[in-house]
Amino acid sequence: MATPTTVDLPVASGEHGISPKKGRGGRGAWSIFRNRKAIVGLSILGFFAIIAALGDVIAPYDPNKVSSTLMSGPSGEHWLGTTNTGQDILSQLIVGTRGVLIVGLLAGAIATAISVLIGVTAGFIGGVGDEFLSLLANVFLVIPALPLIIIIASQLPEAGGTTVALVIAFTGWAWGSRIMRAQTLSLRRRDFVEAARANGESLWRIVCFEILPNLTAIIASGFIGTVIFAVLSQITLAFIGVTSVSTWNWGTILFWAQSNQALAQGAWWWFVPAGLCIAALGTALTLINFGIDEFVNPRLRTTGGSAKAQRAKRIRARVGFTPVYRAPAEKRGED
Amino acid sequence: MTFLLRRFVFYVVTAWAAITLNFFIPRMLPGNPVQSLINRYQGQLSTDATQALYAMFGLDKETSVWQQYLDYWGNLFQGDFGLSFTYFPTPVAEVIEQSIPWTLILVGVSTLISFVLGTLAGVYIGWRRGRWTDSLLPVGSFFSAIPYFWLGLIAIAVFAVAWPVFPASGGYDGAFVPSWDADFIWSAVYHGLLPAVTIVVSSVAGWALGMRNMTVTVSSEDYVTVAHAKGLKERTVMFGYAARNAILPNISGFALSLGFIVGGTLVTEIVFSYPGIGYVLYQGVSSKDYPLMQGVFLIITLSVLVANMLADLAYAALDPRTRQEG
Numbered sequence: 107m108a109t110p111t112t113v114d115l116p117v118a119s120g121e122h123g124i125s126p127k128k129g130r131g132g133r134g135a136w137s138i139f140r141n142r143k144a145i146v147g148l149s150i151l152g153f154f155a156i157i158a159a160l161g162d163v164i165a166p167y168d169p170n171k172v173s174s175t176l177m178s179g180p181s182g183e184h185w186l187g188t189t190n191t192g193q194d195i196l197s198q199l200i201v202g203t204r205g206v207l208i209v210g211l212l213a214g215a216i217a218t219a220i221s222v223l224i225g226v227t228a229g230f231i232g233g234v235g236d237e238f239l240s241l242l243a244n245v246f247l248v249i250p251a252l253p254l255i256i257i258i259a260s261q262l263p264e265a266g267g268t269t270v271a272l273v274i275a276f277t278g279w280a281w282g283s284r285i286m287r288a289q290t291l292s293l294r295r296r297d298f299v300e301a302a303r304a305n306g307e308s309l310w311r312i313v314c315f316e317i318l319p320n321l322t323a324i325i326a327s328g329f330i331g332t333v334i335f336a337v338l339s340q341i342t343l344a345f346i347g348v349t350s351v352s353t354w355n356w357g358t359i360l361f362w363a364q365s366n367q368a369l370a371q372g373a374w375w376w377f378v379p380a381g382l383c384i385a386a387l388g389t390a391l392t393l394i395n396f397g398i399d400e401f402v403n404p405r406l407r408t409t410g411g412s413a414k415a416q417r418a419k420r421i422r423a424r425v426g427f428t429p430v431y432r433a434p435a436e437k438r439g440e441d
Numbered sequence: 442m443t444f445l446l447r448r449f450v451f452y453v454v455t456a457w458a459a460i461t462l463n464f465f466i467p468r469m470l471p472g473n474p475v476q477s478l479i480n481r482y483q484g485q486l487s488t489d490a491t492q493a494l495y496a497m498f499g500l501d502k503e504t505s506v507w508q509q510y511l512d513y514w515g516n517l518f519q520g521d522f523g524l525s526f527t528y529f530p531t532p533v534a535e536v537i538e539q540s541i542p543w544t545l546i547l548v549g550v551s552t553l554i555s556f557v558l559g560t561l562a563g564v565y566i567g568w569r570r571g572r573w574t575d576s577l578l579p580v581g582s583f584f585s586a587i588p589y590f591w592l593g594l595i596a597i598a599v600f601a602v603a604w605p606v607f608p609a610s611g612g613y614d615g616a617f618v619p620s621w622d623a624d625f626i627w628s629a630v631y632h633g634l635l636p637a638v639t640i641v642v643s644s645v646a647g648w649a650l651g652m653r654n655m656t657v658t659v660s661s662e663d664y665v666t667v668a669h670a671k672g673l674k675e676r677t678v679m680f681g682y683a684a685r686n687a688i689l690p691n692i693s694g695f696a697l698s699l700g701f702i703v704g705g706t707l708v709t710e711i712v713f714s715y716p717g718i719g720y721v722l723y724q725g726v727s728s729k730d731y732p733l734m735q736g737v738f739l740i741i742t743l744s745v746l747v748a749n750m751l752a753d754l755a756y757a758a759l760d761p762r763t764r765q766e767g
Contacts, residue, residue, distance in 0.1 A: 241454065241455065244451075244749075245458045245462070247700060248459060248742065249459055249745075250700035250701070250741050250742060250745055252707065253722065253737070253738045257734055257735070260729070261466075281698075338705075342705075342708050346726060347727065369594060377595075381587065384586065384591065389586050392582035392585070
């Protein structure tokens with residue numbers, strides 16, 4: 107397999123990726139900010155981060171404050187309407203953002219660290235050690251994370267944000283570790299690794315400079331995938347009322363909406379915005395993931411020079427394909 | 442055959458580890474859930490039930506942990522998970538037995554549909570990358586980022602409240618008694634349709650994205666180029682060379698993400714008050730019914746393990762490489 111570590115993404119479908127003007131210089135770490143998908147994703151994430159940071163300041167009302175405007179739809183006074191006790195839903199959303207982001211990022215970081223450590227070690231050492239670590243990863247994989255988290259969280263006396271993040275991280279690392287192991291396994295017999303070994307490179311150097319750079323995309327997407335998982339798990343926990351229902355996050359809003367029959371009363375403003383926020387955050391993270399893929403994959407860079415020439419001939423570039431393939435591609439381009 | 446035997450032993454070991462973990466979880470956690478339960482029920486629990494609870498949580502000081510562990514295994518082999526509080530005095534095993542067919546059918550059918558649809562769509566989009574189909578990707582990632590349960594809420598709001606064509610909750614019409622006659626089955630299908638569509642819609646994009654990425658990666662492989670050079674039909678190359686190799690990670694992904702899928706669909710059941718195991722878990726959680734929760738957790742875990750084993754066998758049958766390395 108030539109490029110199993112990264113995922114090719116289209117270059118000719120838009121101006122993003124490698125336009126010859128700016129793409130060639132894209133070797134610095136910051137060139138990811140020139141990628142359109144990554145920019146969109148990072149902008150949305152940044153937007154939520156600002157809200158999370160300023161939550162208490164910019165929220166128009168106290169999210170717990172009861173008012174006399176009961177169960178009313180969006181209005182000038184309450185942009186996203188109110189609950190059945192007259193609480194302002196926009197304020198609840200804004201204040202709840204912080205918890206969502208902190209738990210998501212914390213859980214993602216811890217889980218990724220564990221998965222890199224265990225996955226790469228398992229893939230590289232092989233033998234009995236690999237068997238044992240794979241077994242460990244498999245145990246954590248087959249145990250469905252959400253029910254496990256529910257079981258643990260509901261038996262803990264206090265299930266606050268950090269506890270939830272830890273529980274999610276310790277149940278959510280196995281997926282990444284298994285992918286990391288498989289990738290390391292396929293890398294460790296490659297010529298460049300064999301060459302490094304023949305050169306007498308130390309084990310640490312091989313792992314850190316030959317293996318890990320080829321895993322960057324997987325580590326990054328693993329991190330972001332875990333963050334998405336952590337956000338969803340945490341919101342689900344709040345929604346079914348396992349975690350504290352008095353601290354605000356997007357799931358808490360949905361919990362109150364569900365337990366106060368918002369659906370049956372047609373109070374769409376109560377549950378729609380929270381869901382859209384979750385989806386927007388998830389989409390942002392996925393887009394960043396795409397951007398990272400395009401940045402990491404060297405193929406996307408090397409073919410940049412010919413992309414212009416191909417466009418001139420009205421051929422849609424399919425990055426990474428050898429010239430043999432251009433014939434059918436050309437045919438398709440003309441139809 | 443040695444390969445299959447090896448895998449089998451491996452899964453037995455994994456099952457043992459999972460079951461043992463289930464034994465230790467309530468014992469490792471801080472706090473005294475039994476006392477809080479007794480307080481909550483205020484003398485409604487019999488002495489026997491209290492004793493059983495203490496035994497279950499390992500707070501019974503008279504028996505050693507080892508003896509408790511042996512008893513736990515003994516009970517497990519007899520299918521004894523203890524008594525449920527919520528459905529007192531129904532045994533947990535009976536509650537689970539009644540709910541598991543609902544979950545198996547709902548989750549099984551909708552997940553299979555979603556996997557097949559998503560994989561086919563992924564092959565197509567990946568093969569024709571750079572075309573308009575790529576604009577489906579952001580839409581897809583948006584849908585895969587939506588929690589199942591929220592989509593369920595929206596589905597209820599639209600199709601059961603605003604435009605009442607589907608029932609909002611339940612697994613069958615209350616007028617029927619569960620049996621194998623046509624009316625009941627029709628009622629069950631009618632009630633299951635909305636949850637099933639919810640599950641398919643929110644999970645199909647994930648499969649499509651994964652498959653698309655693998656197809657894109659695989660289509661730059663030399664053997665695909667060779668297949669093109671041989672002048673094979675595009676369809677043949679697409680399915681026989683690219684998709685056939687690209688599907689391997691998707692199949693292992695299918696097995697591995699079963700745990701995640703089950704987690705998500707359990708919550709869908711909660712939203713729809715569907716009489717499956719997720720709803721039972723929810724009732725267990727909301728009434729702090731620990732024996733029920735533990736039992737449900739164990740059953741879910743073992744089912745996912747069996748599914749993993751099956752997918753692993755399928756993977757081995759499809760990919761000869763796994764028989765040499767791994």
